[in-house]
Amino acid sequence: MSYQTFPELDSQIDRLLSAEKHDQALELLNQALVRLPQDRGDILTNRALLYCRMDRPHEALTDIQTLLEMKVSCPLNWRAFQALQTLPGYEDIKRANDEIIRQEQATASMQYKIIRPDGVDESTSTPLMLVLHGDGGLANLKQFPQVWPADPVTSLGVTVAYVQSSQVLFTNNHGWLPDPAVARRDVQYAYKSLSEQVAIDPSRVIISGFSGGATTSMVLAFSEAIPACGFIALSPAPWIPEGVDESRVRKAAERGMAGVILEGELLLPIESETQMCEMFASAGMRHQLVINPGVGHEYPEDLGERLAQAVEFILSRS
Numbered sequence: 001m002s003y004q005t006f007p008e009l010d011s012q013i014d015r016l017l018s019a020e021k022h023d024q025a026l027e028l029l030n031q032a033l034v035r036l037p038q039d040r041g042d043i044l045t046n047r048a049l050l051y052c053r054m055d056r057p058h059e060a061l062t063d064i065q066t067l068l069e070m071k072v073s074c075p076l077n078w079r080a081f082q083a084l085q086t087l088p089g090y091e092d093i094k095r096a097n098d099e100i101i102r103q104e105q106a107t108a109s110m111q112y113k114i115i116r117p118d119g120v121d122e123s124t125s126t127p128l129m130l131v132l133h134g135d136g137g138l139a140n141l142k143q144f145p146q147v148w149p150a151d152p153v154t155s156l157g158v159t160v161a162y163v164q165s166s167q168v169l170f171t172n173n174h175g176w177l178p179d180p181a182v183a184r185r186d187v188q189y190a191y192k193s194l195s196e197q198v199a200i201d202p203s204r205v206i207i208s209g210f211s212g213g214a215t216t217s218m219v220l221a222f223s224e225a226i227p228a229c230g231f232i233a234l235s236p237a238p239w240i241p242e243g244v245d246e247s248r249v250r251k252a253a254e255r256g257m258a259g260v261i262l263e264g265e266l267l268l269p270i271e272s273e274t275q276m277c278e279m280f281a282s283a284g285m286r287h288q289l290v291i292n293p294g295v296g297h298e299y300p301e302d303l304g305e306r307l308a309q310a311v312e313f314i315l316s317r318s
Contacts, residue, residue: 003032006039007138007146013046014298018266022054041072041171042137049080057083064093073100073170075136101168108174110166110186113141114194115150117157122197127158127204127315129307130191130226133165135175135212140164142172148210152304153311158206159198163190176209176216180242183216184225191226206314208232208307211297214261215241221257222248230258230314232307235297240272246279253285256317260288260310266296288313 003009009032016025029047033040044063051060061084067074075081076097084090120126131148133139138147141164150160165174166186176183187207194200207228209217214233218241221228259280261273273289280287288310292300300306 003035005146006032006036006042007143009036009039010042010046010137011147011299011301013050015295017050017053018264018296018298022050026050026054041067041070045072045074045170046137048074049078052080052083055083057087060084061087061090061093064097068093068096068100071100073097073104075170075173101170104171105168108166108168110190111141111164112190112194113145113162113164114198115145115154115160115162116198117154117159120157120159123199125199125201127206127311128194128200129153129158129160129206129208129232129311130187130217131160131162132176132187132207132209132213132216133162133174134210134214135169135177137173139169139173139175147299147303149304149307152308156308156311158311158315159200161190161194163187175212177212177237180216180219184220184223187216187220188225202227204229204315206230206232206311208234208310210234210299212237215239218259219243221259222252228257229317230260232260232262232310232314234262234299234303235264235267236261236273238270238272240276244276244279246283249279249283249285253280253283258286258314258317260290260313262290262292262300262306262310264296264298264300265291265293286313 013025029043032043044067048060048063064074076094133144138144141162145162153160165176167175167178167182169175205228207217207221214236217231218233220226221231223243277289
């Protein structure tokens with residue numbers, strides 16, 4: 001398999017794991033430690049997770065100890081790592097890991113990155129797509145834009161703004177779900193700040209995201225935390241987001257909001273998404289449930305094309 005960057009490697013690992021090809025995924029990660037030495041922390045974190053999935057907890061713990069020696073934290077609160085909790089020395093490792101996260105959180109802040117359409121100056125008003133990373137790997141402004149491409153959307157004359165949460169999950173990775181109030185504050189401040197920096201059409205704002213970012217996008221869209229005309233949710237968490245109820249869906253339909261849920265074929269059916277689509281249909285809210293064939297909770301290879309189609313659907317308002 002060919003890859004040049006860690007996000008490319010990560011996508012290949014996701015596909016192997018979806019196919020339960022654990023041995024191939026492990027071989028790929030071992031090779032990557034040589035090919036991508038600058039990404040050693042990310043690779044060891046993924047290998048530790050894989051060792052847990054393969055019922056090899058002692059090897060996972062060894063990788064985590066190496067990470068701590070590098071002053072790199074990992075997401076020990078994830079379900080995959082629960083098998084480590086009974087191993088000797090785990091409590092000391094958890095305390096050291098928590099301390100690194102505490103130090104990282106102390107200096108963390110919301111950040112954003114704006115990408116304008118070619119040839120558009122700061123004073124020309126455009127639609128906006130806010131993009132929220134997931135609550136896991138690649139959840140930072142350096143890596144996430146490599147898997148969630150801007151070009152297919154900016155080519156439509158839409159400004160793209162990636163937003164990085166101020167909440168630290170583990171080293172170089174941030175999340176939205178731990179504290180929804182902080183998530184709301186971060187996105188509202190990002191929207192206010194970038195609106196003062198470049199001209200944005202407030203009637204054509206789309207909020208989008210992956211996984212925890214998808215769930216947060218829906219929460220913020222339906223609560224009117226920002227003036228969203230639509231949302232794009234790629235593999236949201238498998239529950240109905242807070243505030244997405246019949247009353248708010250009706251109000252969203254009345255103000256012309258539209259939504260697109262993108263979901264991996266291998267995960268279907270998902271009861272919460274079925275129920276939400278039924279609510280949307282009952283309220284007359286324009287929506288689409290788009291299936292990504294052959295994948296699970298991951299980024300489809302043609303995500304750029306699917307994003308462009310979703311943006312056109314939302315902005316068409318017909």
